[in-house]
Each structure stands twice: as structure tokens, then as C-alpha cells.
Amino acid sequence: MDNPIKEKYLVSGFLTLFLINGMQVGMGVLSYQRTVVKSAGYDAWISVLMAGMVVHLVIACMYILLKRSNGDLISIHQQIFGKWLGNTLSFFACLYFVVLGTTVLRGYIEIVQVWMFPDLPTWGMAIVAAAFFYYVVSGGFRTVVGLTFLGVIIPIVLVPILLLPLEFANFINMLPIWKHSIVELALGAKETTLSFLGFELLLLYYPFLKNKELTQKWAHFGAAMTTISYTGLMVVSLAFYSEEQLNRTIWATLTLYKVVQLPFLERFEYIGISLWMFLIVPNIALALWAASRCAKRIFQMNQRIALVISLALMVIIVLLMPTRQEVGLVDMWVGEIGFYLVFVYIPILVVLQAIVLKFRRGSHEQTTTM
Amino acid sequence: MNKRLLCSLLVLLLFVLSGCLETRVVDEVSMIRAAAFDFDKEKGLKFTVTFPTFPEQGQEQELQQGIISATGETAKGTRISLNKQSQKPVRFGQLRLLLFSQELAEQGVENTVRPMYRDPSVGNRILLAVVEGNDAGALLDSDLGIGELAGVYIPELIEQNYDTSILPPTNMHEFLFSLYNDGRDPYLPLLEQTDDRISVIGTALFDGERYHSKLDLNDSFILKMMIDTTRQAVQQFEVEYEDEQSYVVLEKLHSDVKRNLDKSGDVPVFTLDISIKGAIEDYNGKMNLDQADIIKEMEQSIEEQIANRGQELLVQFQEGGIDPVGMGEKYRSTTRDWDPEEWESSLYASAEFNVHVNVKIIQSGAIE
Numbered sequence: 001m002d003n004p005i006k007e008k009y010l011v012s013g014f015l016t017l018f019l020i021n022g023m024q025v026g027m028g029v030l031s032y033q034r035t036v037v038k039s040a041g042y043d044a045w046i047s048v049l050m051a052g053m054v055v056h057l058v059i060a061c062m063y064i065l066l067k068r069s070n071g072d073l074i075s076i077h078q079q080i081f082g083k084w085l086g087n088t089l090s091f092f093a094c095l096y097f098v099v100l101g102t103t104v105l106r107g108y109i110e111i112v113q114v115w116m117f118p119d120l121p122t123w124g125m126a127i128v129a130a131a132f133f134y135y136v137v138s139g140g141f142r143t144v145v146g147l148t149f150l151g152v153i154i155p156i157v158l159v160p161i162l163l164l165p166l167e168f169a170n171f172i173n174m175l176p177i178w179k180h181s182i183v184e185l186a187l188g189a190k191e192t193t194l195s196f197l198g199f200e201l202l203l204l205y206y207p208f209l210k211n212k213e214l215t216q217k218w219a220h221f222g223a224a225m226t227t228i229s230y231t232g233l234m235v236v237s238l239a240f241y242s243e244e245q246l247n248r249t250i251w252a253t254l255t256l257y258k259v260v261q262l263p264f265l266e267r268f269e270y271i272g273i274s275l276w277m278f279l280i281v282p283n284i285a286l287a288l289w290a291a292s293r294c295a296k297r298i299f300q301m302n303q304r305i306a307l308v309i310s311l312a313l314m315v316i317i318v319l320l321m322p323t324r325q326e327v328g329l330v331d332m333w334v335g336e337i338g339f340y341l342v343f344v345y346i347p348i349l350v351v352l353q354a355i356v357l358k359f360r361r362g363s364h365e366q367t368t369t370m
Numbered sequence: 371m372n373k374r375l376l377c378s379l380l381v382l383l384l385f386v387l388s389g390c391l392e393t394r395v396v397d398e399v400s401m402i403r404a405a406a407f408d409f410d411k412e413k414g415l416k417f418t419v420t421f422p423t424f425p426e427q428g429q430e431q432e433l434q435q436g437i438i439s440a441t442g443e444t445a446k447g448t449r450i451s452l453n454k455q456s457q458k459p460v461r462f463g464q465l466r467l468l469l470f471s472q473e474l475a476e477q478g479v480e481n482t483v484r485p486m487y488r489d490p491s492v493g494n495r496i497l498l499a500v501v502e503g504n505d506a507g508a509l510l511d512s513d514l515g516i517g518e519l520a521g522v523y524i525p526e527l528i529e530q531n532y533d534t535s536i537l538p539p540t541n542m543h544e545f546l547f548s549l550y551n552d553g554r555d556p557y558l559p560l561l562e563q564t565d566d567r568i569s570v571i572g573t574a575l576f577d578g579e580r581y582h583s584k585l586d587l588n589d590s591f592i593l594k595m596m597i598d599t600t601r602q603a604v605q606q607f608e609v610e611y612e613d614e615q616s617y618v619v620l621e622k623l624h625s626d627v628k629r630n631l632d633k634s635g636d637v638p639v640f641t642l643d644i645s646i647k648g649a650i651e652d653y654n655g656k657m658n659l660d661q662a663d664i665i666k667e668m669e670q671s672i673e674e675q676i677a678n679r680g681q682e683l684l685v686q687f688q689e690g691g692i693d694p695v696g697m698g699e700k701y702r703s704t705t706r707d708w709d710p711e712e713w714e715s716s717l718y719a720s721a722e723f724n725v726h727v728n729v730k731i732i733q734s735g736a737i738e
Contacts, residue, residue: 115490131380168543175703244550248487259494259543267463267493 005207011145013215019286020059020199020222022148025155026283027107028195029230030276033237033252040188042173042243043180045234047188052227054189055196058342059223061350063216066206068353073203074297080352087298094294096337098310100197101287102317103327103334105129108280109318110327115254115273126318129284130311136285137292137307141208144285151282155275159229161268162236162253164260169239193343194335195230198283199223200342204290288314397424399461400436403521406469406506407482413441415474415482417448418507419460420521435519437511445485463491466525468542469561473504475574475581480549487546494543497528499559500574500581509563524568528559531570535603535623536587538573538594538694549579552710553698557593560584577692585683592680595644596695596725600625604651609671611664616655618668620648620731629700637720640697642680645728646672665731673727680725688718697721 036044069076073093077086109125136143180188202219209215237252249255260268288310295306321327400421410416418439438455442448452460468486470479486492501509510520532539537559540548548556560574573590575582585593591605603623609616628643650659658664687693691714698718702708 128384168547170547170699172699172703176706179706179708242547242551242554244552245546248550254490255494258490261493261495269490 009141010208010210011142013209013211014218015145015149016202016209016215016218017222017225018149018152019145019205020202020219021225022152022279022282023198023201023286024196024223024226025152025229026195026198026280027104027111028192028197029233030107030111030251030253032192032195032230033234033241033246034249035191036188036234037238037243037246039191040185041180042238043178043185044188045174045231045238046178047185048192048231048234049227050185051189051192051196052223052230054343055199055223055227056220058346059199059202059216059219061346062200062202063219064350065346065353066203067213068357072205072207072297074294076203076349076353080349080356090294090298093341094291094298096341097201097287097291097294098313099317099330099334100338101284101291101310102314103331104280104283104287105314106318106321106327107331108277110324111251111254111273111276115251116270122322123315123319126315130315133285133288134307134311136281137289138304141205141289141293144282144289147285148282151278154278158272158275161260161272162233162256165240165256166236168259169236170242171239173242174235174238190339191335192230193339194331196226197335197338197342198286200338200346201286201290204293205286394461394463398458400456400458401464402460402462403435403464403519404467404469404510404524405462405465406471406501406510407445407474407479408471408506409474409477409504410441414443415445415448416441416507417445417452418510419452420510420519421460422519422521435521437507439507445482461491462486462489463493465492465496467497467499467521467528469506469509469524470498470500470558471504471506472500472502472574472581474506475500475576478579479576479581480579483542483546483549486542494541496542497525497559498540498542498545499524499528499561501561501563502571509561509568512563512566512568514566514568520568524561527568527570528561531559533602535591535594535600537570537590538597548694548696549576551696551699553693553700553702553713554696555582555692555694557694575687575690575692575694577690582690582692589679589683592676592683593694595625595646595676596627596642596680596683599627606652607672607675609655609668611655611667611671614655616653618650618655618672619652620646620672621651622732623648629697631700631704633704637722638701638717639722639724640684640700641724641726642684642695643726643728644676644680645730646676647730647732649733650731669729669731672729676729677725677727680727681723684723684725688721688723691718693718 033044036047040047065076066072069079074087074090077090080086081089105126109120109122112125113120113122136147199219206212233253237246237256240256241249241252246252254269254272257269257272258267262268265271288307291310292303292306295301295309296303299306321330402419402421405417405419408416408418416439418437420435420437423434423436438452440448440451440455442451449460465486468483470482474482483498486496509524512520514520514523528537531537538557540556540558545556545558548554555578556576558574558576559570560572562569562571570587572587573585573593575585591603594600601624603625604619604621605623606617606619609618623646625644625646630641630643632639632641653659684695687695698710698713701713701717
């Protein structure tokens with residue numbers, strides 16, 4: 001439909017794995033346990049597994065959408081809703097991506113403030129981050145993907161360390177398995193949405209993949225990696241904390257790191273928080289890239305200018321959230337909007353697209369026979 | 371060119387401005403090693419902290435520690451008043467030990483532990499302990515006369531006793547785990563000061579956040595065997611053989627425990643299966659340890675002792691309404707309609723306990 005992207009801007013198909021996984025794992029993992037446990041209790045790990053399954057379904061939906069239109073979110077919108085309505089919807093998606101990146105950045109700044117440098121000014125870190133992300137994203141999609149790759153590989157050292165708290169594990173907490181109703185489990189699964197979000201960006205970077213039709217298995221593989229690590233982490237947390245204790249712990253994952261004591265390192269969480277930056281950088285960079293790409297496609301504008309506007313928006317929103325309450329509120333709203341966007345809107349799009357295509361083909365046949 | 375200049379300026383600012391944040395240089399702060407909470411009649415809380423002081427060059431031989439205390443209504447509030455008396459800002463990142471006086475513990479410790487858990491700079495592995503009487507602060511100030519600082523000595527004393535399994539081990543994380551658990555109650559080591567000696571005298575049992583009762587060291591060991599696996603313990607037992615009292619000391623004592631629950635009857639029946647392996651280290655009786663039947667007899671005698679005392683303790687816990695062994699947890703793990711209220715009010719009180727012990731003496735040393 002649209003002009004194909006030049007070969008030199010494309011990235012290998014298997015990198016989809018890193019794009020999906022790198023974008024999903026971010027700030028959510030640090031604190032998702034508490035919210036899930038509030039509704040699903042100690043069956044929370046089943047909720048996480050359920051949410052992971054649904055993610056696979058949505059990825060399959062997205063591939064149906066993308067293969068049929070052979071474009072990106074903007075062309076899908078235009079195909080279904082026409083130019084004006086389609087572009088308006090795409091613009092909302094664009095705003096959503098900016099806010100998604102912003103919550104990650106604000107969340108990280110908050111953690112650095114609470115755990116490491118209490119008097120670090122929010123604006124200071126926001127502006128330094130904005131300069132950095134301008135540098136990264138203006139390098140183009142391939143630079144962002146490179147960063148994402150590193151953002152998945154480097155933090156892998158954090159994974160085995162999360163097994164060390166099992167010294168205090170009490171697996172009896174989780175028995176008996178499945179004592180909550182399916183509704184409670186589903187509510188718990190909905191709570192994990194914020195930590196699973198991010199894979200919907202596939203709708204934008206799909207045209208940049210080589211052999212794009214063949215990348216679906218990598219996408220599923222990446223999502224499966226996320227689901228497995230989230231479930232594993234949930235099991236570790238459930239064994240480590242008692243229910244009421246977990247309800248009182250905001251950053252359960254960081255507090256897990258806190259009991260890790262190595263002979264040469266008394267408190268691991270400081271290393272953990274610093275390394276976490278590698279995990280969140282691809283989150284923000286990809287979200288900003290997606291937002292600017294979206295704006296470029298809608299308004300036919302220079303992507304760099306779009307990027308600067310997105311960054312400015314991001315810094316402003318970060319500065320508008322000075323306290324924990326606001327951060328929590330925005331996180332909740334993004335989770336909510338993301339949930340409906342990804343798990344409700346995308347399946348609806350699939351149906352609408354099928355109807356539109358059928359209708360068009362019908363009218364097309366009519367015109368040819370005439 | 372201009373752009374490049376601007377970029378380098380930004381990078382330079384990044385490095386220069388990072389110095390504007392508050393720094394925490396090691397010898398410019400008072401690093402608290404140990405802290406103690408006491409009950410204060412006027413304000414509610416008395417908070418005492420101790421920190422090492424770093425002497426000038428040339429006097430490194432002398433170890434010294436500073437100690438300050440303040441009173442207040444809340445734990446955080448007392449921490450603020452500490453700073454008023456301190457030469458350097460007070461920091462809790464190196465805290466190892468938190469003591470409570472028994473009197474404060476009787477009124478509940480949640481309000482003093484929670485701020486420590488809330489503070490990210492405080493580790494989760496810090497040791498908690500209860501001190502008899504109402505002067506935990508004095509313990510930190512005691513002159514041990516061996517050139518060791520109390521703030522270092524006490525945590526090592528407690529840890530050492532955990533490693534040799536005399537006490538059931540616990541730290542802040544485990545304390546909070548049990549405290550916020552509907553099927554378990556926490557316990558802490560109990561310390562005592564006599565003249566210039568600090569010693570561990572047993573285990574303080576809690577009912578929720580409140581101090582309930584204490585166990586002596588022998589009972590603490592039995593509690594430890596009922597809760598958890600034991601490695602490398604040494605313990606003395608009394609044995610009776612042909613109407614003759616004698617004592618035997620087992621070393622390299624390893625134990626394992628299995629908790630079973632039978633819910634088929636009217637009341638829940640808990641069965642603890644404890645298996646113990648050990649080697650004889652000392653024996654003051656006249657028996658020949660080389661004879662298999664004597665060893666057998668000895669094993670049986672020890673088994674009976676532990677089983678009887680274990681059972682007595684469980685009944686004692688039940689009557690006191692506390693659950694340090696985690697029976698509620700076991701019950702919860704097999705119940706789909708778990709109701710903490712019902713457990714607490716009727717089920718636990720009606721439960722029955724059996725303790726089975728199996729002792730195996732592996733060897734009896736190098737002599738007959």
C-alpha cells in the first residue's frame with residue numbers, strides 16, 4: 001500500500017524477539033506482585049500465566065492485521081476508517097506511546113529518588129534523559145533496535161540473582177493451588193497488564209522487519225520469554241513473602257534483591273537498580289520512536305521535529321507528576337487504557353478489517369464485471 | 371562546530387553537577403551499627419544508637435564507639451532528635467542489629483520495625499533481638515573488656531548461635547514474614563546482661579507483634595528442630611540406663627522435620643516426624659558405647675525426651691494462643707475455605723499434636 005522501507009533501514013527478523021521482550025520488561029516487573037496479589041491472592045502466578053496466554057492471542061491478531069494490510073497501524077486505520085477518522089485514531093495512539101514512555105521514565109526516576117538519591121531533582125534527570133533519548137532515537141530505528149538488543153542481553157545477569165532469595169522460600173504459602181475463583185484470577189490477570197504492555201508497538205515497526213511474514217514465531221517466542229520470567233518471578237515472590245507482607249511492599253522485586261548478600265557485596269539492590277536502567281532504556285526509546293514515526297506518517301512531518309515535540313511533552317508530563325500518588329494514578333490509567341487498547345481494540349480491529357476487506361472485494365468484483 | 375561545543379558543554383555539566391547532590395562519604399557520617407528501642411514513660415520511645423568513631427592517625431589501635439540516645443513518640447521522630455546530638459549526620463545503611471527491651475516488646479514492636487522496613491537504606495537481613503528488662507540501650511554501652519565494640523559483638527554473638535543451631539534463626543525479613551502471616555507467629559532471640567557479660571538466654575515468643583513468653587535454651591533447641599532442619603548442632607541430653615542417670619553430648623547433630631496433618635477426625639491432628647542423626651562427643655556414664663543394644667537404648671531415651679518435651683511445648687503454645695511452629699500455615703495449605711478467624715478462635719485450640727522422634731547415633735568417637 002505504502003512505499004516499502006528501503007532495505008538499508010530494515011532489521012533482521014529474529015530481532016523481533018528482542019523488540020517484543022525488551023519492550024515488555026520494564027518498570028512493571030518491579031512492582032506488579034502487589035496489585036495482582038490483591039485480587040488473585042496466592043494464586044497470582046496463575047493470573048500471570050493467563051495474561052501471558054492472552055498476549056499470545058493478541059500477537060496473533062496483530063499479525064493477521066498486519067499481513068492483510070502489509071503496512072503499519074496508520075495504514076490499517078486508514079484502510080478501515082478512511083483518511084480523516086483513521087488519522088485521528090492514529091494520533092491518539094501516538095499520544096498513548098508518548099505517555100507509555102513517560103510512565104516508564106517517571107517510574108524509574110521515582111525509584112532512584114526513593115532508593116538511591118533522595119534529593120535528586122526530577123527535572124534534572126528528566127532533561128538528561130531527554131538529551132540521551134534524542135541522541136538515540138535520532139539515530140534511526142536500527143540504533144533503537146541495537147539498544148533494545150543490549151537492553152535484553154545485559155540485564156540477564158540479574159535473573160539468576162533473583163533465585164538467591166529462595167534461601168527464605170516457603171513454598172507452602174502457595175498451597176492449595178487454585179483456591180480463588182476464575183473471576184478473581186481474571187481480575188488479577190488484568191492487573192498485570194501494565195507489565196505486559198509494549199508488544200503493541202509491533203504495529204509500527206512491522207514494516208521495518210526483513211521477511212516480515214516469517215517473524216511471527218520470533219514474536220511469540222519473545223512474549224513467551226516474558227511470560228515465563230514473570231511467572232517465575234511471581235513464584236519466587238510468593239514463596240518469599242507472606243500475603244500481608246507482600247501487600248505492604250511496593251517494589252517487591254527490589255526488596256527481593258535487598259536480601260541478596262554476596263561475600264563482596266552486602267546490598268545488591270543498588271547494583272540492581274543501576275542495571276535496571278538497561279532494561280528501561282529500550283522501553284522509552286522504542287516508545288518515543290513509535291510516537292515520532294506515528295506523527296511523521298500522520299502529518300507528513302520531519303521525524304526529528306516530531307521527536308523533539310514528543311520529548312518536550314514527555315518532560316512536561318514527568319514534571320507534572322511530583323508525588324507517589326500521581327505516579328500511581330497515571331500508572332493505573334495507562335494500564336487501563338493500554339488494556340482496552342490492546343486486549344479489546346485490536347481484536348475489534350481484526351473484525352472490522354475483515355468486514356471492510358470483504359465489502360471492498362465485493363464492490364471491486366462488481367466494478368470489474370461491469 | 372557549534373553543535374559539538376554545545377554537546378561537550380552538556381556532558382561536562384553532567385559530570386560537574388552530579389557533585390551537587392548530597393554525598394555520603396564514609397567518614398563524614400555516623401554509620402549506625404546497632405540500635406536499641408526502650409520504653410520511655412514520658413514520650414513512649416527511647417532510641418539508642420551506637421556507631422564506630424574513626425580515630426586520628428597514629429591512634430588506630432584504639433577502637434572506639436560513640437553512643438547517643440533520644441526519646442520521642444515515633445521511631446522516625448526519635449531519629450530526627452538523634453541528629454541534634456550527633457557530630458555527623460546519622461545514617462542507617464550499615465545497621466546490623468535492632469534490640470527491643472522486653473517492656474517495649476510487651477506493648478508491641480510493629481511500630482518500630484515497620485519504619486525500618488520502609489526505609490530502603492536499611493537491609494532486610496538485620497538481626498532483631500529482645501533484651502530482658504527495660505534497658506536495651508545499656509547493652510550497647512556495655513564495656514566488654516575484650517577490646518570489642520558492643521555494636522559488633524552482639525550481632526556476631528547472635529549469628530554464631532544461629533549457625534550452631536542453638537536458637538531458631540530469624541532476621542527482620544523472617545520476623546515480618548511471620549508477623550504478617552495469618553498462620554504463624556514470630557519469635558526472636560532473648561538476650562540478657564549480667565555484669566559485663568552479654569549472653570543469649572533463650573527465645574522470646576511473640577503473639578502477633580507482642581512479646582508473649584520465653585523459652586530457655588534447651589526448649590529453644592527443640593523448637594528449632596520442630597520448625598526447620600538443623601545442621602551442625604551440639605546438644606547435651608540426659609539418659610537413663612538401668613536406673614542410672616548420666617549425660618551424653620551429641621555433636622554433628624542433623625535433624626529433619628516433616629509436618630503431617632490429619633483432618634479426617636473431629637479435630638485436626640498434627641504429627642511432627644523429627645529424624646535426628648548425631649555422633650557421641652562426650653559421655654559421663656559407665657556404659658560401654660561399643661555395644662549396639664546400649665546405643666539403641668540411649669537412642670530411645672533421647673527420642674522419648676525430645677518427643678515428650680516437644681509435645682509439652684506444643685500444648686503450651688496452644689494454651690497461650692501462639693503458633694511459632696506454623697501449624698496454621700500447614701492447616702491453611704490443605705484447606706480451600708481457610709478462615710483465619712475460625713482457626714484462631716476454635717480450630718487451633720482443639721487441635722491435637724503428636725511428636726515422633728527418630729534418633730540415630732552414627733558413631734561414638736575414637737575411644738570405647
